[in-house]
Amino acid sequence: xVQLVESGGGLVQAGGxxxxxxxxxxxxxxxxxxxxxxxxxxxxxxxxxxxxxxGGSRYYADSDQGRFTISRDNARNAVYLQMSSLKPEDTAxxxxxxxxTVVVSRAAPLYDYWGxxxxxxxxx
Numbered sequence: 409x410v411q412l413v414e415s416g417g418g419l420v421q422a423g424g425x426x427x428x429x430x431x432x433x434x435x436x437x438x439x440x441x442x443x444x445x446x447x448x449x450x451x452x453x454x455x456x457x458x459x460x461x462x463g464g465s466r467y468y469a470d471s472d473q474g475r476f477t478i479s480r481d482n483a484r485n486a487v488y489l490q491m492s493s494l495k496p497e498d499t500a501x502x503x504x505x506x507x508x509t510v511v512v513s514r515a516a517p518l519y520d521y522w523g524x525x526x527x528x529x530x531x532x
Contacts, residue, residue: 410434410521412504417526420494424530428489430504430523438482441507444489445516446500446528455514456502457489467512494530501525 416428428444443458457478458467466478475494480487487504505519513519 410437410440410506412506412521412523414502414504414523414526417502417528419529419531422494422496422530422532424494425490425492426494426528428491428502428504428526428528430487430489432485432487432506434485437485437506439508440521441509441512442478442480442487443505443507443513443519444478444487444502445505445519446498446502447525448500451500453503453516455516458512458514459487460512461510465512467514469514491528494528496530496532498528499530500528502528 411433414430444456445453446456447453455469459478459480463480475492477490503525504523506521507519
């Protein structure tokens with residue numbers, strides 16, 4: 409069982425930056441693929457980024473276009489999402505998720521554990 413808690417969301421102007429953090433309970437954090445997803449009002453949850461257990465492989469949604477960076481610190485049981493050049497269309501609830509597998513997936517249904525989310529609002 410893994411419990412995930414996100415933090416770092418907030419209100420930022422377009423062009424600004426935010427760093428989201430997700431901390432996990434449990435001693436086996438390093439075995440999990442970690443992902444970030446987001447969901448805007450009236451829209452489906454969508455993939456943002458994912459990282460394998462070692463941090464050596466990272467995957468991003470095309471819409472990120474190099475603006476987002478996912479990283480993890482297994483010693484701290486944490487995964488991060490650094491977001492820069494934010495746009496109003498990035499406004500959404502951002503969720504951290506963990507997948508007990510070695511294969512990184514972009515599909516939300518494959519993730520086993522989810523945090524409660526943190527709101528990111530980008531003003532124009």
